[in-house]
Amino acid sequence: MGNKTPERYSRRKKIVISNLQSYSLLLPNLLLFCAFSIFPVFWTLKYVFYRYGGFALGEPVFIGFENFARVFRDRIYWKSVVNTFVYAGGKIILTIPIAFFLALILNKTLRINRVFQSVIFIPTIMSSAVMGLVFYLMFNVYNGEINKYLLYFKILNTPINWLGKDYAMLTLIIVAVWGGIGNYMVYFLAGLQMIPKEAIESAVIDGANRGQTLMFITIPMLGPILKIILMLSIVAAFSDMNSVMVLTEGGPINATMVMSLYGYSFFFPISAGASTPAGQYGYGATVSFFSAIIAGIITVIYLIISRKMDKVF
Helix, strand or coil, X not given: CCCHHHHHHHHHHHHHHHHHHHXXXXXXXXXXXXXXXXXXXXXXXXXXXXXXXXXXXXXXXXCCCHHHHHHHHCXXXXXXXXXXXXXXXXXHHHHHHHHHHHHHHCCXXXXXXXXXXXXXXXXXXXXHHHHHHHHHHHCXXXXXXXXXXXXXXXXXXXXXXXCCCCCHHHHHHHHHHHHHHHHHXXXXXXXXXXXXXXXXXXXXXXXXXXXXXXXXXXXXXXXXXXXXXXXXXXXXXXXXXXXXXXXXXXXXXXXXXXHHHHHHHCCCCCCXXXXXXXXXXXXXXXXXXXXXXXXXXXXXXXXXXXXXXXXXX
């Protein structure tokens, strides 16, 4: 018993030292996360019960649940919620299948495939502001390259206002798909390369064709990667506002206003003629609070679906 006590103490000491080293490495990131993520959230939530327009407009005034009632009456906000679901749904439905299809094509160790992989991935590392400006010039109704070529090849008789009320959301989805394909393609490529070749060869020997191999071998074995891709795409789609702000500023007539941009507009002006004047911090905090609840509900639904996916895959 006397020998076991020092050994046990020495073992615990090593565990404590090992944990201290791990936590010391995590501490800088943890402090930054608390300072720039956790603290702003609590700072924002503090003002949901106040009418507050910033330091220059005076002290906060307690108004109870008035901001909450205003949200329920705010047609623009609920329109932004619908727009967010349309934008997110269109982006996810198009981006993931296209990224998967490209990954299947480029899943070979050929030099030309590596070149194509790099080209497709470039939009992912581009600034969203620069990307939005480029597409703004491309989709310009009068001198944009898109209308120019559609008219040249006689596909159109008159130019389309791609950033107008009827086509603005479609344009935003196209830009989002173009910017997100490369990232998800890389994930799919990583998943495809982890599939054992023996599994594919066994299926072929048993008489499975390419379609059957894809449906019953490849896709099921990509289940864990697909869960990660779905999670990332949902988070990105519901938080994306940079391209919307650059291309349409939520217009025209709030046709492309999304939840994140609508909440942002009450803190910072998005344009000189914005329909939501900045400086309404209390109401902006309340809008952000409701948006976070909606995003939380979507997250819970995703978690339920992902558990069912675990049983399938």
